Amino acid sequence: MEFTQFHPTSLAAGPTQTRRPLISEAVRGAGAPLVLENGERFTKELAPRDVVSRAIAAQLKAGHQVYLDGRHFKGRPFSARFPAITKACHAAGLDPDTQRLPVKPAMHYHMGGIAVDHHGRSSLPGLWANGEVACTGLHGANRLASNSLLEALVCGKWIAEDIDAHSTPFIPLSAPTPRVPFLSPTWTLNDLMEEQAGILRHEDGLRALLEKALPLARHYGPALTASFIAWAALHRTESRGSHWREDAPTSRSPQRQSWTLVDLPSA
Ligand SMILES: Cc1cc2nc3c(=O)[nH]c(=O)nc-3n(C[C@H](O)[C@H](O)[C@H](O)COP(=O)(O)OP(=O)(O)OC[C@H]3O[C@@H](n4cnc5c(N)ncnc54)[C@H](O)[C@@H]3O)c2cc1C
Numbered sequence: 001m002e003f004t005q006f007h008p009t010s011l012a013a014g015p016t017q018t019r020r021p022l023i024s025e026a027v028r029g030a031g032a033p034l035v036l037e038n039g040e041r042f043t044k045e046l047a048p049r050d051v052v053s054r055a056i057a058a059q060l061k062a063g064h065q066v067y068l069d070g071r072h073f074k075g076r077p078f079s080a081r082f083p084a085i086t087k088a089c090h091a092a093g094l095d096p097d098t099q100r101l102p103v104k105p106a107m108h109y110h111m112g113g114i115a116v117d118h119h120g121r122s123s124l125p126g127l128w129a130n131g132e133v134a135c136t137g138l139h140g141a142n143r144l145a146s147n148s149l150l151e152a153l154v155c156g157k158w159i160a161e162d163i164d165a166h167s168t169p170f171i172p173l174s175a176p177t178p179r180v181p182f183l184s185p186t187w188t189l190n191d192l193m194e195e196q197a198g199i200l201r202h203e204d205g206l207r208a209l210l211e212k213a214l215p216l217a218r219h220y221g222p223a224l225t226a227s228f229i230a231w232a233a234l235h236r237t238e239s240r241g242s243h244w245r246e247d248a249p250t251s252r253s254p255q256r257q258s259w260t261l262v263d264l265p266s267a
Contacts, residue, residue, distance in 0.1 A: 001225075001259065002233035003111035003141050005242045006199050008052040009034075009068055010106035014092030020106055021088035023068055025049075025145060030081060032070040035100070039069075050142050050242045053105040057199040060104060067100035105199055109148060111139045111242065112232070115258050120159035126171045128159045137256070141241025189213065189222055197230050202246045206234040214265065227264055232257060 009028070010020040028034070028045040034052070035041055036059060043055035056066050070078040078096040079086040089096045114122050114129040116136055122129050131152040138151050192212060196205035209230045216223035238252045239245050 001112040001228045001231075002236050002243045003139075003241060004107060004197070004229065005049060005109040005111060005143055006053040006057075006105040007108035008049055008056055008105050009103040011088060011092055011094075012102040012104040013089075013094055021085070021092070022106065022108075023085055023101060023103060024082070027068060027070055027078075027082060027085065028052075030070075030073060032068050032073070032078075034103070035067050035069050037065045037067070048142065049145070050244070053199050054244055056103070056105055061200070066103055068103050069100045070096050071098060071100065107194075107198075109139075109143050111135070111141060111143055112229075118158070119162040120155050121162065124171075125168070126166075127173075128163065130155050130159050141243060187212065189226055193226055193229075197226070197233055200244055200246050201233055203234065203237075206230045210234070210265075217264065228259060231264055232259055 007022050009023040009025075011023055012020065014020070032045075033041050034043060034045050034056065042059060043052055045052065047055075059066050070082075073081065082096070086096055089101060094101060110132050113133050113135040114127075116122055116129050116134045120128045120130050120134065120136075132148065134155070136151065136155060139147075192209050196209035210227060213223045213226040213230060217227045218224070233243060233245075235257065236243055236253070237245065237248045239249050240251045240254075
């Protein structure tokens with residue numbers, strides 16, 4: 001559950017309430033550099049997602065602004081190469097042909113999830129999991145771009161075959177509990193997750209997050225998921241793929257960890 005991937009470059013402009021548009025890796029692939037406010041480059045733009053996201057997060061944490069500069073493509077300009085991204089930039093009031101684009105990493109993909117076997121079966125009889133909610137192990141600790149839809153199709157096929165061959169009656173599941181619409185006047189789960197379980201993690205922050213999320217976990221699905229992520233991240237005292245612990249920056253324990261509700265401390 002600790003393996004949450006951040007896309008390095010979401011557009012950090014426009015309305016904050018809506019999902020921020022992503023600026024595809026293809027833009028960096030075409031030669032647009034990542035720069036600070038003074039134009040200085042600070043990372044290898046074509047490094048893996050986790051490396052670039054961490055480099056940007058470190059600059060933002062140090063108080064810098066980070067921009068993707070697509071103003072100097074040879075031949076065709078930005079708008080001709082990336083019309084859909086250009087449209088999203090225009091909607092945010094930016095012209096990528098003449099302006100640098102402010103960017104920041106955004107939570108993008110979950111490599112962990114419900115542990116499944118090679119039929120997509122979970123440990124609960126009659127419950128299969130597929131897609132981003134499942135942990136097939138296929139992506140390891142850091143998914144490469146553009147293979148999640150392929151995974152969903154491939155695993156979906158063998159799950160369908162397994163369900164077809166399934167003869168025992170299905171267990172009816174109870175309806176999900178209603179969502180808690182309001183948590184606190186001073187913090188939101190989104191903010192907490194971004195601050196404490198985001199790209200750069202630390203034991204102190206993960207404990208602080210658990211302290212707030214756990215009391216809500218049994219009644220509020222997102223708080224339960226947040227608690228699992230924080231708990232798993234706390235117990236992985238190493239850095240691997242998308243999981244980076246500032247207080248444990250080396251890789252050392254390659255084992256896969258599975259957690260269930262009984263592992264979480266009661267709130
Ligand atoms: C901007 C963006 C670009 C991407 N680009 C690519 C790409 O180029 N290539 C690629 O391979 N992958 C890409 N991905 C990743 C890929 O889109 C996702 O991993 C994939 O769509 C996951 O599919 P899913 O069916 O598992 O989940 P989802 O598509 O998230 O579907 C889950 C569904 O469950 C519903 N749901 C949630 N909670 C409940 C509930 N309690 N009750 C009932 N329904 C519920 C949701 O409304 C949703 O419809 C991208 C993702 C994003 C966000």
